[in-house]
Amino acid sequence: MATYSEKAWAFVRKAKTPYTAWDLARIAQVSYSFARKYVRFLRDAGYLKVAGKRGKERTYRTIKITGIKPVKINNHKKVVIDLNTGEEIPLKTQKRSEIQHKIWQTILELQIFTTSQIYDRTFINKDTIRHYLRYLKKAGYIKEIGREGKETFYKLIREQEDYPPLNKDIQRVKIKNTDEKYQKIWDLIRTIPQFTVKDLSKKLPVHPESIRIYVKHLRRAGYLEIVKKTQYDGFLYKLVRNSGGKAPVLRIPTKGTPKIYDPNKNKTYPSIGD
Incomplete structure (x- = not known):
């Protein structure tokens, strides 16, 4: 045969x-x-x-x-x-940097695009394209603007000449937390001059313990300061690092220091202190 x-x-x-x-x-x-x-x-x-x-x-x-x-x-x-x-x-294999550069240049040309549209121009494996788009979304370079059938449409929202290289801290961020729980807490914090965890929990459909943990790590990472300790409601906080509209994301590894990734600055801050 x-x-x-x-x-x-x-x-x-x-x-x-x-x-x-x-x-x-x-x-x-x-x-x-x-x-x-x-x-x-x-x-x-x-x-x-x-x-x-x-x-x-x-x-x-x-x-x-x-x-x-x-x-x-x-x-x-x-x-x-x-x-x-x-x-x-x-066979000569393309370096990862060359592939990412090719995808990024296509994104700069299209501005609004789908995975299939990038594939049609580059013929790069679709799984490779999807992997890089997920990263760009986490890093705040693109955002989803709609769906049509099985295709997701993206829009370029942060432009630069050179392609954004992969960053392991950003890759590990869970988009769900950024878009939902942390974003709700962060949006409220940015509108209140001073607050306690109890103040936030009264206004948000988020578990109070989740709020407490997030606030604690924001303080340790330098986003919040303690104004004073109240008699019944714990600490009163104020925002001292208002970095932008996207919520800083808490990442707690199994080993090592917890970190806050800030998609507004594309920086990671260690959560240190008591």
Whole structure:
């Protein structure tokens, strides 16, 4: 029985018109996931070139045929093995920084965009695009502005020439906390000259203990100061570092010092003190 590589190479070397990975999978009777890898590997090794697009898929044209023996691919080693010439051709992999730069430049051009629109311009793996967009959203560079079907639309809200590199502290931030619980507390704190935890809990649909912990770490990180200790309601606080509209996010690691990440300044402050 013929292997996938034998079937795929037989199709590729005989094809007279541009074809997609789906054409290869359907006609050569190989899996679509293999067909996508095969055309990508052979393109990078110089056997194929991109001829255009058909719908959402790229079309390819064969430009190099070395013989009837199969040209194989090794996904683990990232090499193309030509049994006709005996060559093993290593593939040049893009650095993460180059990929992120390419995505960022596309975002700067589009301003409002979806994952698919970036893919259509860059042909970067969609999971890679989604991963970087999640980071940009956490870091405050983009925001969601709506959905249409399965597509999420984003808008660029913080622009700079160079691409924003990944930051581990930002990657670990939970967007849910930023957008919901912490944001509600932070919004209220910014409107009240002085307050106690009890004052906040009376006005917010947030558990008082969550408010207490958040306020404690905001104080330790330098956002709040204690005005005085009240007789019945604990400490009276005031805001002394109003960094912006986005809520600073509390991150408590299993080991080490708790931290507050501030998306307004793109900085992390340790929560230290008593």
